[in-house]
Amino acid sequence: MVEPARGHHRADGGADGGVRDLLVVGAGIIGLSVAWRALSAGLTVEVLDPTPGDGATHAAAGMLAAVTEADYGEERLAAMNRDSAALWPAFAADLEAASGLDVGLRRTGTMTVAYDADDVAESRRLARTQHRWGMDIEELTAAAARERSPLVGPVAGAFWSPSDHQVDPRSVHRALLIAVREAGGAVVRRRVSSLLTDRAGGGPRVTGAVDERGRSAAPGPSCSPPGRAHLRCWPTSRSRLPSDP
Numbered sequence: 001m002v003e004p005a006r007g008h009h010r011a012d013g014g015a016d017g018g019v020r021d022l023l024v025v026g027a028g029i030i031g032l033s034v035a036w037r038a039l040s041a042g043l044t045v046e047v048l049d050p051t052p053g054d055g056a057t058h059a060a061a062g063m064l065a066a067v068t069e070a071d072y073g074e075e076r077l078a079a080m081n082r083d084s085a086a087l088w089p090a091f092a093a094d095l096e097a098a099s100g101l102d103v104g105l106r107r108t109g110t111m112t113v114a115y116d117a118d119d120v121a122e123s124r125r126l127a128r129t130q131h132r133w134g135m136d137i138e139e140l141t142a143a144a145a146r147e148r149s150p151l152v153g154p155v156a157g158a159f160w161s162p163s164d165h166q167v168d169p170r171s172v173h174r175a176l177l178i179a180v181r182e183a184g185g186a187v188v189r190r191r192v193s194s195l196l197t198d199r200a201g202g203g204p205r206v207t208g209a210v211d212e213r214g215r216s217a218a219p220g221p222s223c224s225p226p227g228r229a230h231l232r233c234w235p236t237s238r239s240r241l242p243s244d245p
Contacts, residue, residue: 021042023217025195025209027187029053029060029169032176033091036098039183047180048211050191053173060169064088065150067135067161068110073125075133082135088167098182099175102170111140111148116121120157127159 027049045221067083196208
């Protein structure tokens with residue numbers, strides 16, 4: 001378990017079995033980012049995961065490649081990815097300040113290579129679509145590609161995306177664990193065995209979780225701190241966290 005910062009009670013009930021505003025299932029980059037930002041907004045947070053960062057976060061290559069990964073029929077997804085990638089520099093700076101760790105953000109651009117004439121033709125076709133979507137991508141000759149990256153072997157051409165970057169997912173994860181801890185949250189190393197749901201109001205919605213020991217964890221009846229009225233969660237009668245680790 002990652003211990004909360006001093007002055008905060010433990011989310012696993014080590015001090016008082018206290019109620020939390022927000023329960024996050026999964027302590028990869030996404031789950032911990034949600035937890036950290038919620039803590040920064042004034043919520044109390046617990047995260048459940050038996051092996052934090054051991055899934056996609058560990059396997060990911062860290063590509064922030066909204067342009068080179070954009071494909072036909074995905075204009076809305078590509079736009080969302082582009083907007084998300086544009087937020088990364090500020091997110092990384094905030095996280096480095098909160099954790100004291102370098103997250104490995106490298107704003108170096110991305111080059112994709114075309115090995116033969118057919119590759120070049122298809123890449124040009126895709127680049128035209130990406131240009132129509134307002135994305136920045138440039139065709140390079142083979143010589144220009146080798147000038148940018150001398151280790152490039154025999155290729156027919158290449159395409160350069162200056163706004164596509166990369167980050168080190170393992171470093172980001174380590175930094176998020178520290179940021180969550182320092183903000184007063186906790187990551188509890190337990191597996192979720194089932195979810196608590198509420199079908200009132202027209203459809204099922206998740207209101208909590210049951211861990212592998214059969215103990216329930218769910219948000220408390222309110223998660224709207226002062227000045228944050230736009231933040232909402234659903235009340236539940238099963239709002240106490242486990243009384244032992």
